[in-house]
Amino acid sequence: MNITINxxxxxxxxxxxxxxxxxxxxxxxxALTVQFSKVATFWGYLDxxxxxxxxxxxxxxxxxxxxxxxxTQLIVSWGVLLFILLNEKTHWLEIPEITIYxxxxxxxxxxxxxxxYCQCDSKKCCTSKL
Numbered sequence: 001m002n003i004t005i006n007x008x009x010x011x012x013x014x015x016x017x018x019x020x021x022x023x024x025x026x027x028x029x030x031a032l033t034v035q036f037s038k039v040a041t042f043w044g045y046l047d048x049x050x051x052x053x054x055x056x057x058x059x060x061x062x063x064x065x066x067x068x069x070x071x072t073q074l075i076v077s078w079g080v081l082l083f084i085l086l087n088e089k090t091h092w093l094e095i096p097e098i099t100i101y102x103x104x105x106x107x108x109x110x111x112x113x114x115x116x117y118c119q120c121d122s123k124k125c126c127t128s129k130l
Contacts, residue, residue, distance in 0.1 A: 008060035012074075012111035015057060019050040020104050027097075047085055054078060054107060061114055070114050077106040 022043075029043055058078055062071045081103035087093055088100075 008057045008064075009111045009115035012054060012057035012061060013108055013115070015050055015053045016104060016108035016111060019047070019054070020101070020108065022046055022050065023100050023104060047088075051078075051082060051085060054081075057111070058107075061111065065114050066117065067114075070110055074107065074110050074114075077103040077110060081107065 026043065055078060058074045062074060065071050065074075081100070084095060084100050084103065087095055
């Protein structure tokens, strides 16, 4: 049995989970701290930090992922998340707030899926049993 620990997928899962918790907590925290603009500003820039770390995790994971569709979906999900966050800051389009959960959860599940399979370049990959 070959168990591969892919640190970039683990980082991706961690960042996606933190980003999801950030997205869930944001409306409540901002409603409670409207008078504290510094806290709201800091909290608002955390999404940029998560996006940056997520890009690094996707880049590193995509180097070793053996399934092309997973690579493509990771990049597409990240691009959609980037667009939603940019739109949130600039208000180009009227997009419901709930749409941010779709790419965030997609990234989490894609990193999880990627971590379950061998990270190899050859056609002979085995699945790891955790």
